[in-house]
Amino acid sequence: MELAKVPVLVVDDMALSRKRVINCLKDLGFSDIREAQDGDDGWTAIVNAERPIVLVVSDWNMPHSSGLELVLKIRADEKYKSIVFVMVTAEGDAIKKTDAVKAGVNGIINKPFDSQIFSEKFNEILSASKIKLG
Amino acid sequence: MNNLFGDKNLPECKLISLDEYLILKLSGPLTKETATLFEDEFRSILGEPHRNLIINMESVLEVSKTWLRRLVQLQVDLRGFNCKLQIILLNEILVKRIKDEGLERLLPISKSLRDALVDLNIVSRKQLDVNFVNPFLHAIVHVLQIEAKIKAQPEGIRLKTRKGEFAGDISGVIGIISNSFRGMIVISFPTQTFLNVINKMLGENHTELNDEIESGAAELTNIVLGLAKNTLNDRGYGIKSALPSVVRGENHGFSQLGSGPTIIVPFQTDVGPFYAEICLSD
Numbered sequence: 218m219e220l221a222k223v224p225v226l227v228v229d230d231m232a233l234s235r236k237r238v239i240n241c242l243k244d245l246g247f248s249d250i251r252e253a254q255d256g257d258d259g260w261t262a263i264v265n266a267e268r269p270i271v272l273v274v275s276d277w278n279m280p281h282s283s284g285l286e287l288v289l290k291i292r293a294d295e296k297y298k299s300i301v302f303v304m305v306t307a308e309g310d311a312i313k314k315t316d317a318v319k320a321g322v323n324g325i326i327n328k329p330f331d332s333q334i335f336s337e338k339f340n341e342i343l344s345a346s347k348i349k350l351g
Numbered sequence: 352m353n354n355l356f357g358d359k360n361l362p363e364c365k366l367i368s369l370d371e372y373l374i375l376k377l378s379g380p381l382t383k384e385t386a387t388l389f390e391d392e393f394r395s396i397l398g399e400p401h402r403n404l405i406i407n408m409e410s411v412l413e414v415s416k417t418w419l420r421r422l423v424q425l426q427v428d429l430r431g432f433n434c435k436l437q438i439i440l441l442n443e444i445l446v447k448r449i450k451d452e453g454l455e456r457l458l459p460i461s462k463s464l465r466d467a468l469v470d471l472n473i474v475s476r477k478q479l480d481v482n483f484v485n486p487f488l489h490a491i492v493h494v495l496q497i498e499a500k501i502k503a504q505p506e507g508i509r510l511k512t513r514k515g516e517f518a519g520d521i522s523g524v525i526g527i528i529s530n531s532f533r534g535m536i537v538i539s540f541p542t543q544t545f546l547n548v549i550n551k552m553l554g555e556n557h558t559e560l561n562d563e564i565e566s567g568a569a570e571l572t573n574i575v576l577g578l579a580k581n582t583l584n585d586r587g588y589g590i591k592s593a594l595p596s597v598v599r600g601e602n603h604g605f606s607q608l609g610s611g612p613t614i615i616v617p618f619q620t621d622v623g624p625f626y627a628e629i630c631l632s633d
Contacts, residue, residue, distance in 0.1 A: 231566040231573075236553060237498075278573075278592050307577025308592060310584070328574045329497040 220246035220351035224268045227252050228259040228275035228287065229305075238274050238305060241335035246351070247272075256282030260290055263297055270300055272350060277306035277317070285313075285320055292321040301348055303339065305330075323348065361385055362411075367586060369482050371473050372403045374464075374586050378410030386417040393425070401432035405467050407587040409440035414448070423457045435459075437467040439587050463531035464587035465631075479612045479631060483583065484508060487536060487629055488616060490578035494571060495620070499551040503618045503625075511613040517626045518602045521545050521565060523572030525595040527631070529588055534631040536579075537605055538572045544623030551622065560599070569595035 225247050229235045235252050242250055251266070253259035256279060263270050273291070275284040284304055291297045304317050307328040314325060324342025326335060343350065362379030375393070397404070406422070408414075426436045438460045441449070449458050461467035465474075465483070474480045488505050495501040519539030527534035540548070546557050548571075549564045557564055573595040580590045605628060613630035 231570045232563040233549070233552075233567040234570050236563065240553065278594060280594060307574040309577055309581035310592075328577065329494045331497055331500075334497070 221248040223247060223249060223271050223350050224266060225250045225272045225274065226259060226262055226266075226270045228254075228256065228273065228279070228284065230254050230276065230279040234276060238335075241330070241332050241339075242274065244332045245336055245339065255279040256284060256287035256290075258282075259287050263291070263300070270297075272301045272303070274303045274305055277304055277308050277313070285317060288317070288320045288322050301343075301346070301350065303342055361388065365585075372405055372468075372471070373397075374405045374407055376407040376410075376585065376587070380412055381414045381418040383415040383417040386415065386421050397425070397428070401429070401434050403434045403471050403473065404429060404436045405464065405471075405587070406436060406438050407440055407464070408438055408445070409587065409589070411441070411445065414445055416452075419449070419452065419454060419458070423454065426457050435471055437461055437471055439464055439467050440589065463529060463589060465529075465532055467587075477612050479614050479629065481508070482586075483588070484614060484616075484629060486579040486582040487575060487627065489582075490575040491538065491618065491627055493578065494574050495548070498571070498574070499548050501548060501551060501620050501622055503620045506617045506619055508614050508616050511615045511628065511630075516604075517615055517617065517628070518604045519625065520599070520601050520603070521560065521568050522598040522603070522605075523568035523570070523595055524598055524605075525569075525572045525576050526593040527576070527629075528591045528593055531589075532611070532631050534611070534629065535605075536572060536576060537628040538568065538575065538625065539603075539628065540568065540625040541623060542601075544620070544625050547622035548620075565597050565599060569597045 225242060227235050227238050227250060229238065239250050251262055253262045259273065259275065275287055277284040288302050291300050291302060302322050304322045304325045305328065306325060317325060323346045326338040362377060362381055362385055365376040367374040429436050438458055441460050446460055449455055449460065459470065461470050468474045468480055469476055492503050495503045520542040522537050522539040524535060524537050527536060542560065545568065549567045550556055552567065583590055611630060611632035613628060615626055615628050617624060617626045
């Protein structure tokens with residue numbers, strides 16, 4: 218499957234943040250990109266997706282339901298547990314990052330980033346996880 | 352910052368050297384055997400220009416009697432140079448242990464780094480330590496450089512004396528929350544500066560504010576706090592995560608609640624000026 222056809226979900230409570238991530242994903246070649254505002258919204262989007270979501274790029278700290286809660290839900294569900302999950306966060310707390318890894322995120326991209334940094338980190342995560350998308 | 356122990360079987364130690372004081376961050380079980388390492392390693396470090404020492408023991412779970420004796424000796428040595436040692440972020444069990452051993456006067460404990468700085472007379476309650484402020488300023492410069500390719504230059508730190516001295520049209524606001532103090536950071540922009548920043552971040556050409564791009568004010572402030580928090584928590588400030596907000600309104604300012612200090616830092620960039628405001632209330 219070419220990257221342009223890989224269904225992606227971007228989750229962040231801030232519209233501008235979602236736009237930044239989407240722009241970076243488009244630079245990588247993705248174009249089938251959906252959006253959600255928090256973890257609950259993201260879960261609904263995953264469950265209702267016409268074409269199964271393959272990749273989730275999610276913020277951590279969000280009102281109502283966090284990125285951590287979303288990844289825990291995904292990994293606990295037989296149907297969705299293989300979704301590739303990348304956390305994007307300004308959170309530098311080592312303990313929280315350990316929580317994220319234990320919960321099953323494939324990798325973490327720290328803010329701030331530009332398109333080049335995002336691309337490098339994203340490819341490192343896929344390589345380290347031996348994941349091939351597209 | 353130096354990590355003095357490389358072996359994973361030993362406790363970890365990190366020394367942070369600042370102008371007026373040193374922070375020693377210890378972690379792991381401080382056993383009788385490792386106290387010898389302390390004796391050999393830190394006395395040589397403490398031979399440099401004598402400064403007060405703050406020992407961050409947030410990650411220490413147990414302390415042997417040998418370590419306690421070493422710390423007491425260190426206090427005595429420091430007092431010979433008119434300096435002092437203060438412990439911060441010790442867990443309740445170890446606080447009780449020190450009290451039970453009758454050592455609380457020789458090993459004084461503060462609840463936080465900020466409290467320790469006040470207790471050591473390095474800053475007053477009404478002052479903001481420059482070492483607390485600088486990580487925010489560095490973060491602002493770094494975030495704008497990475498996200499928008501904008502070079503921001505701070506133009507001096509000043510104490511806020513009255514509301515309205517600086518005003519913006521759109522601001523990101525986020526709380527600074529720790530166990531021993533509260534505060535707030537504001538990054539405030541005139542409309543045109545903000546639009547210029549957002550347009551550079553997105554590669555677009557917005558000419559007026561809308562809901563989508565307004566969230567950029569909160570996002571920038573959020574990332575700044577995240578970056579500054581890494582540095583400050585490494586020292587022992589114990590700042591927790593918070594959710595940011597956007598304030599929008601022509602020429603608005605912020606009134607400070609509480610009696611803590613507020614500082615203002617104006618910035619210049621090649622896309623227009625903005626300012627940052629940092630305040631604390633105990």
